[in-house]
Amino acid sequence: MNAIETRGLNLWYGDFQALRDVTLSVEQGAVTALIGPSGCGKTTLLRCCNRINERNPAVRTTGEIRILDKNIYDPDVSPLELRKAVGMVFQRPNPLPVSIYENVVFGLRLHAPPEARTRAALDLAVEKALTEAGLWEDVKDKLGETATSLQLEQRQKLCIARLLPLQPDILLMDEPCAALDVTATENIEQLIRGWQGAYTTLIVTHNMAQARRVSDRSVFMLSGELVELGSTQQVFDEPKDPRTADYVAGRYG
Amino acid sequence: MSRFASTPAVEAKLRREAAAGAIFLGMLILILLPLFAIVAYLLWQAAPSLNWRFLFSAPTHGMREGGVWPAFIGTLYLVTLSLAVAAPIGVLAAVYLTEYARDNWFNRAVNMAVLNLAGVPSIVHALFGLGAFVYAARLGYSVLAASLTLAIMTMPVIIASTRQALLSVPHNFREACWNLGASRLQTIRTIVLPNAISGILTGIILQVSRAAGETAPIMFTGAVFYKAIDPGTLFPYALDEQCMALSMHLYTLSTQTPGVAASIPNATAVLLLALVFLVNSAAIGLRTILRSRGKW
Numbered sequence: 001m002n003a004i005e006t007r008g009l010n011l012w013y014g015d016f017q018a019l020r021d022v023t024l025s026v027e028q029g030a031v032t033a034l035i036g037p038s039g040c041g042k043t044t045l046l047r048c049c050n051r052i053n054e055r056n057p058a059v060r061t062t063g064e065i066r067i068l069d070k071n072i073y074d075p076d077v078s079p080l081e082l083r084k085a086v087g088m089v090f091q092r093p094n095p096l097p098v099s100i101y102e103n104v105v106f107g108l109r110l111h112a113p114p115e116a117r118t119r120a121a122l123d124l125a126v127e128k129a130l131t132e133a134g135l136w137e138d139v140k141d142k143l144g145e146t147a148t149s150l151q152l153e154q155r156q157k158l159c160i161a162r163l164l165p166l167q168p169d170i171l172l173m174d175e176p177c178a179a180l181d182v183t184a185t186e187n188i189e190q191l192i193r194g195w196q197g198a199y200t201t202l203i204v205t206h207n208m209a210q211a212r213r214v215s216d217r218s219v220f221m222l223s224g225e226l227v228e229l230g231s232t233q234q235v236f237d238e239p240k241d242p243r244t245a246d247y248v249a250g251r252y253g
Numbered sequence: 254m255s256r257f258a259s260t261p262a263v264e265a266k267l268r269r270e271a272a273a274g275a276i277f278l279g280m281l282i283l284i285l286l287p288l289f290a291i292v293a294y295l296l297w298q299a300a301p302s303l304n305w306r307f308l309f310s311a312p313t314h315g316m317r318e319g320g321v322w323p324a325f326i327g328t329l330y331l332v333t334l335s336l337a338v339a340a341p342i343g344v345l346a347a348v349y350l351t352e353y354a355r356d357n358w359f360n361r362a363v364n365m366a367v368l369n370l371a372g373v374p375s376i377v378h379a380l381f382g383l384g385a386f387v388y389a390a391r392l393g394y395s396v397l398a399a400s401l402t403l404a405i406m407t408m409p410v411i412i413a414s415t416r417q418a419l420l421s422v423p424h425n426f427r428e429a430c431w432n433l434g435a436s437r438l439q440t441i442r443t444i445v446l447p448n449a450i451s452g453i454l455t456g457i458i459l460q461v462s463r464a465a466g467e468t469a470p471i472m473f474t475g476a477v478f479y480k481a482i483d484p485g486t487l488f489p490y491a492l493d494e495q496c497m498a499l500s501m502h503l504y505t506l507s508t509q510t511p512g513v514a515a516s517i518p519n520a521t522a523v524l525l526l527a528l529v530f531l532v533n534s535a536a537i538g539l540r541t542i543l544r545s546r547g548k549w
């Protein structure tokens with residue numbers, strides 16, 4: 001089964017078409033890199049997968065998107081439930097202006113039934129999520145402090161950690177390392193590789209080396225179109241499309 | 254010529270810099286001077302009447318002697334009632350306009366209308382209150398009609414300031430919430446309002462001073478020159494009665510009452526100023542507390 005599947009996906013911002021007939025399949029449990037020059041629609045595609053684009057009234061979409069084999073535009077699909085399963089990490093770490101602890105349990109406070117929100121259950125969830133995000137040792141003594149006391153790398157890890165208590169199936173990561181330095185980037189990459197199929201990861205990156213390091217499969221987009229999709233090794237070393245070859249060789253974008 | 258040496262052009266630049274600083278300082282003094290002059294003059298003129306008895310007793314001898322208690326209580330009444338109406342409605346309307354309304358021509362028109370209403374002179378609100386509340390709604394000249402008129406006057410400003418406070422909450426907080434599957438209401442309750450609350454309260458409290466200070470809206474709709482009340486009670490006015498108010502009282506003393514000692518209207522003005530000052534200080538204090546609590 002594919003975790004994400006789109007068929008003939010078109011998207012307009014007002015009159016501007018940002019996605020053109022995108023047909024894509026993202027393998028479950030794999031890490032897929034989404035590459036392409038600036039403005040080609042990577043963020044837009046990501047934001048389709050949890051229907052967050054709908055918050056923008058100028059957006060119009062046609063085509064089909066299936067997440068875990070369910071058409072997310074079916075009338076019985078609630079976007080709020082969908083977003084629990086499809087978490088998103090942004091380019092700029094955006095922790096909420098509350099404590100570290102509250103950031104992590106935020107999702108549970110929104111969704112979990114009251115009996116699952118006992119102090120003990122929340123404590124457990126916090127430790128588990130922060131451990132999984134590689135942040136527990138750093139922050140276990142200052143869970144009550146506001147999230148802005150953290151460094152950039154820690155903030156990004158916190159943004160990852162706050163998705164985990166909701167037990168997402170898919171993590172969408174939009175240039176998660178763009179604001180981070182080399183060491184922090186390495187740490188985040190290590191984290192992603194460490195998931196080992198626990199989550200389906202779709203990661204946007206401008207960093208070719210990063211795409212090679214972390215991903216199993218790669219997707220190349222250009223001007224709103226999907227140009228090539230294949231194993232990372234194939235896309236980088238034996239690209240079928242000359243435009244892909246140009247891009248991965250660094251000849252533009 | 255040595256490296257880094259000053260040149261005539263640099264000297265001229267520095268002279269202009271000094272002149273500019275002096276002019277800005279001069280303007281500041283020009284603003285502060287009359288302000289201090291007013292306060293000093295008021296205090297000096299009011300000195301003979303400034304005592305607790307003045308605050309707690311009723312006017313006597315055709316308002317030429319005695320205190321201002323009925324007017325003081327009346328002002329508290331009007332301000333509290335009007336804000337009890339205007340604040341919740343105004344804040345909820347602002348939440349709708351910022352968090353729910355789509356960006357279409359209708360809502361842009363509503364926003365423009367609100368901003369324009371906020372700039373309408375109080376006498377216009379007074380006339381509206383007279384027509385709408387006193388006559389059409391048959392409330393008569395009453396505390397209720399006057400309070401509602403003040404509410405109509407303050408509401409657009411509360412909407413505008415609340416909107417400003419809500420808009421100053423960074424959009425990426427909302428995005429973060431939505432992406433965790435929060436509904437709009439949950440986002441507003443858990444993140445937007447807590448981060449905007451200090452700005453919202455400041456906006457509301459600033460309207461307290463405005464409601465307390467305006468004369469026209471209440472003069473047309475429910476404030477009277479004089480009304481005898483039982484000095485012992487805290488709630489001397491019924492909603493359908495007329496009441497006295499400080500701003501109205503000041504107007505009466507200054508223009509309609511011959512032979513009044515200068516200290517009485519001046520002391521009334523000092524009291525009004527003190528009230529405004531107190532309320533504004535409370536606003537600043539509250540904001541500081543809320544800011545430091547929600548610090549992040």
Ligand SMILES: Nc1ncnc2c1ncn2[C@@H]1O[C@H](COP(=O)(O)OP(=O)(O)OP(=O)(O)O)[C@@H](O)[C@H]1O
Pocket residue numbers: 013016018036037038039040041042043044045056
């Ligand atoms: N909210 C919006 N309204 C209108 N146009 C938009 C909006 N967001 C993106 N676009 C346009 O859609 C196109 C795709 O944008 P998108 O952000 O998806 O690109 P991207 O591939 O993520 O680029 P980058 O690598 O710079 O992040 C761009 O041309 C952009 O100008």
Ligand SMILES: [Mg+2]
Pocket residue numbers: 042043044174
């Ligand atoms: Mg992008």
